Amino acid sequence: MKFVAFERAKQGTGASRRLRITGRTPGIVYGGTGEPLLIELDHNALWHALKKEAFHSTILDMELNGKESKVLLRDVQVHPYKQLVLHIDFQRVEANTKLSMRVPLHFSGQENSPAVKTDACLINHVITELEVACLPADLPEFIAVDLSGLVKGKSLHVNDLVLPKGTVAVTHGKPNPVVVSVVAPVEEVAAPVAAPAADAKGKKGKK
Known part of the structure; x- marks a missing residue:
């Protein structure tokens, strides 16, 4: 799968909050030989991508500044009750590294x-x-x-x-x-048959 990311200059809680208001999701790319890179993604496109199984379990093609690189999804932070992705992490993939x-x-x-x-x-x-x-x-x-x-x-x-x-x-x-x-299925055990109820009036002994 392929997705588009953009470089993100500002960081911090306030900057991330303002970013989400504009419909973007803050993220980071780390690992490999490069330095950690702050990125941002279109929230709606990301939300739909996260519903696909392959986005979570396969190597992804990330387009950034016109160049593609291989990454893996490593972590997603989602709002506890809103349909809102708060932050996302990706890891760079190197062909010769397990x-x-x-x-x-x-x-x-x-x-x-x-x-x-x-x-x-x-x-x-x-x-x-x-x-x-x-x-x-x-x-x-x-x-x-x-x-x-x-x-x-x-x-x-x-x-x-x-x-x-x-x-x-x-x-x-x-x-x-x-x-x-x-x-194995639970075998049903037949309930024992109850003894006939005694005559309510009962039988009185002979005088």
Whole structure:
């Protein structure tokens, strides 16, 4: 994806507030061999771009002063209740430097799995994105996860995923985290039949 940015001269809370009033969003670009650079973006264009999955998980082409450079979205600050982006951070991307990035998982085949079709199990997506490390050229837009082989009593783990070439999973020390769990249906237990109620009048003993 491509977006247009403009250099921003002033900084500080007051300057950023005035910038937002004019329909612009303040931001910063950092990393790589260059110095951190203050930028501003058109807020409406940015707001619509943020609704697209690719804007969060792929390498972006940033046009600045007629030149393009590769960047990654690293942080977004949004107003707690207004539709307003307060600030945005980007990181420069260098072709020969590995990067780490959270990539969305796209699930398919769940309805065709034996766990669902035969055993009526519930499928719980424990994680919906995975952090990977790779060179920029190998960064996938998403990771496809085929759930058609799920069976009752088995979960799908990170080590079961087929990762795109050149990418490795980053689990931060967690051994083989669960991606999808299979939950067996709860069996309904029939309630015991209540004993017949005693005759309200009862039977009096014989005199």
